[in-house]
Amino acid sequence: xxxxxxxxxxxxxxxxxxxxxxxxxxxxxxxxxxxxxxxxxxxxxxxxxxxxxxxxxxxxxxxxxxxxxxxxxxxxxxxxxxxxxxxxxxxxxxxxxxxxxxxxxxxxxxxxxxxxxxxxxxxxxxxxxxxxxxxxxxxxxxxxxxxxxxxxxxxxxxxxxxxxxxxxxxxxxxxxxxxxxxxxxxxxxxxxxxxxxxxxxxxxxxxxxxxxxxxxxxxxxxxxxxxxxxxxxxxxxxxxxxxxxxxxxxxxxxxxxxxxxxxxxxxxxxxxxxxxxxxxxxxxxxxxxxxxxxxxxxxxxxxxxxxxxxxxxxxxx
Amino acid sequence: xxxxxxxxxxxxxxxxxxxxxxxxxxxxxxxxxxxxxxxxxxxxxxxxxxxxxxxxxxxxxxxxxxxxxxxxxxxxxxxxxxxxxxxxxxxxxxxxxxxxxxxxxxxxxxxxxxxxxxxxxxxxxxxxxxxxxxxxxxxxxxxxxxxxxxxxxxxxxxxxxxxxxxxxxxxxxxxxxxxxxxxxxxxxxxxxxxxxxxxxxxxxxxxxxxxxxxxxxxxxxxxxxxxxxxxxxxxxxxxxxxxxxxxxxxxxxxxxxxxxxxxxxxxxxxxxxxxxxxxxxxxxxxxxxx
Numbered sequence: 001x002x003x004x005x006x007x008x009x010x011x012x013x014x015x016x017x018x019x020x021x022x023x024x025x026x027x028x029x030x031x032x033x034x035x036x037x038x039x040x041x042x043x044x045x046x047x048x049x050x051x052x053x054x055x056x057x058x059x060x061x062x063x064x065x066x067x068x069x070x071x072x073x074x075x076x077x078x079x080x081x082x083x084x085x086x087x088x089x090x091x092x093x094x095x096x097x098x099x100x101x102x103x104x105x106x107x108x109x110x111x112x113x114x115x116x117x118x119x120x121x122x123x124x125x126x127x128x129x130x131x132x133x134x135x136x137x138x139x140x141x142x143x144x145x146x147x148x149x150x151x152x153x154x155x156x157x158x159x160x161x162x163x164x165x166x167x168x169x170x171x172x173x174x175x176x177x178x179x180x181x182x183x184x185x186x187x188x189x190x191x192x193x194x195x196x197x198x199x200x201x202x203x204x205x206x207x208x209x210x211x212x213x214x215x216x217x218x219x220x221x222x223x224x225x226x227x228x229x230x231x232x233x234x235x236x237x238x239x240x241x242x243x244x245x246x247x248x249x250x251x252x253x254x255x256x257x258x259x260x261x262x263x264x265x266x267x268x269x270x271x272x273x274x275x276x277x278x279x280x281x282x283x284x285x286x287x288x289x290x291x292x293x294x295x296x297x298x299x300x301x302x303x304x305x306x307x308x309x310x311x312x313x314x315x316x317x
Numbered sequence: 318x319x320x321x322x323x324x325x326x327x328x329x330x331x332x333x334x335x336x337x338x339x340x341x342x343x344x345x346x347x348x349x350x351x352x353x354x355x356x357x358x359x360x361x362x363x364x365x366x367x368x369x370x371x372x373x374x375x376x377x378x379x380x381x382x383x384x385x386x387x388x389x390x391x392x393x394x395x396x397x398x399x400x401x402x403x404x405x406x407x408x409x410x411x412x413x414x415x416x417x418x419x420x421x422x423x424x425x426x427x428x429x430x431x432x433x434x435x436x437x438x439x440x441x442x443x444x445x446x447x448x449x450x451x452x453x454x455x456x457x458x459x460x461x462x463x464x465x466x467x468x469x470x471x472x473x474x475x476x477x478x479x480x481x482x483x484x485x486x487x488x489x490x491x492x493x494x495x496x497x498x499x500x501x502x503x504x505x506x507x508x509x510x511x512x513x514x515x516x517x518x519x520x521x522x523x524x525x526x527x528x529x530x531x532x533x534x535x536x537x538x539x540x541x542x543x544x545x546x547x548x549x550x551x552x553x554x555x556x557x558x559x560x561x562x563x564x565x566x567x568x569x570x571x572x573x574x575x576x577x578x579x580x581x582x583x584x585x586x587x588x589x590x591x592x593x594x595x596x597x598x599x600x601x602x603x604x605x606x607x
Binding site for chain 2: 026027029030031032033034036037040041043044045047048049051052055108109112113115116119121122123124125126127128129130131132133134135136137138140141144145147149150151152155187199218219241244247248250251254255269272273276282285286289292293296297300
């Protein structure tokens with residue numbers, strides 16, 4: 001009988017003799033729990049990037065996988081490619097323009113949402129809709145409203161503001177394609193900044209503002225001395241993330257203009273895609289991918305070194 | 318605060334005056350946000366219910382009875398569109414299941430177990446944000462082709478799951494840290510194994526985080542264009558986003574009003590989630606999963 005009651009307390013005999021092994025059981029189980037993530041990462045990140053690097057050293061036709069050693073020839077070709085430099089510059093314009101617009105709009109929305117008292121549920125729903133709505137839908141709507149035939153924004157721009165000709169498609173014009181791409185993208189992506197900033201704003205205790213009020217501070221001073229220092233960290237993080245995402249943005253550009261007219265909206269991702277499927281130069285496209293990855297990696301490391309946003313992340317644990 | 322600054326509001330306004338201006342600005346801002354945010358949804362809806370001949374050549378703002386029609390939704394019955402939507406749903410569900418399972422287990426391990434390089438693992442996880450669908454997709458195209466995953470939904474699900482991982486794992490990790498370990502210890506004292514404790518004590522309490530992670534995985538899968546475009550190259554077995562774009566490119570009978578009708582159908586699930594699940598979405602961001 002005594003054996004039966006003791007049974008629940010005494011550890012069960014293990015199939016694996018943990019006590020004799022040089023590693024702790026907890027270590028093995030712990031590593032086991034993150035193993036699926038590691039496998040996914042290896043499969044989707046490490047392997048493709050290694051493969052891209054290896055492929056970039058060869059001349060490969062997209063549909064005909066005969067690999068011909070080219071050494072660093074592809075990289076030389078990429079750097080001499082006239083479209084590469086143009087695409088890099090356009091990509092940076094797109095990235096910087098989008099990030100600035102999104103930061104301004106996103107911060108403004110967050111500050112308003114944080115202070116709104118009525119209709120908060122509806123407002124939050126509007127904000128989240130923009131986050132959840134598929135990019136292709138945004139593009140389809142944009143293509144519709146900027147269509148010269150019955151598009152409402154095309155009409156407003158042509159007839160009321162005379163920004164373009166009545167029969168002209170703004171998304172197909174050299175001057176308007178890029179600004180419109182930035183604005184259309186910002187409709188969807190500004191919300192990203194809003195959501196992150198809002199979470200941080202909600203975490204500021206109200207007593208800070210009450211104390212400031214007692215001391216006779218006005219709203220600007222409260223913003224400058226209480227709100228702003230508190231959200232500075234998260235702003236640096238979202239600016240980094242948004243810049244990376246916009247630099248890598250392919251879907252909305254391809255859906256709206258396919259990089260045209262001419263090369264007016266061809267950024268690096270679009271150039272890489274075109275190189276694979278239009279020029280069938282798979283090795284060259286991989287060289288572009290590797291250059292893009294290195295560019296981002298260097299930018300991200302520099303940013304982390306400069307501002308250390310991870311400190312901000314770690315303090316919230 | 319320096320002495321030279323006037324007491325009270327900005328620009329020497331009285332405190333009440335400042336409050337009044339502030340309230341007005343807030344009201345105007347709210348109106349602008351709602352208008353700009355909701356306008357495209359309204360526009361899709363009204364165009365979806367307008368006869369397609371009208372949509373093609375004049376600007377209308379409301380489907381009045383003489384141009385109102387339900388006929389545009391006939392596009393949903395086209396076998397091709399049906400396949401696109403079906404594929405999108407399958408990929409979304411597959412991604413959600415994979416992401417939730419993997420991130421729950423990894424989150425638990427990070428929160429509760431000690432193992433070497435844990436902090437570094439979490440840091441490396443953030444590099445996941447550097448993954449660009451185009452940089453990953455181009456090499457993945459050949460890799461998937463050589464192992465036979467090109468053109469399969471599984472291949473797309475794996476790629477999308479990996480992309481959602483940094484967010485989901487951080488979310489679960491931080492969320493499980495907020496659950497007191499004493500709950501599990503109570504189960505262990507009663508003889509439960511670690512696995513039982515995880516399954517019966519931790520997982521039920523993680524419901525909000527699970528729903529949040531599922532919602533974000535859904536948003537990612539529903540939204541995806543680049544991966545599907547590269548990894549599902551066959552036009553008739555692809556998902557909605559690349560499928561509809563290619564269908565537009567081919568000279569076929571597909572007027573804009575039809576496109577708006579199908580867009581409305583694809584917007585409805587996210588719209589409903591945005592309205593009814595916003596507390597979970599907010600929770601997801603409040604634990605600051607990055």
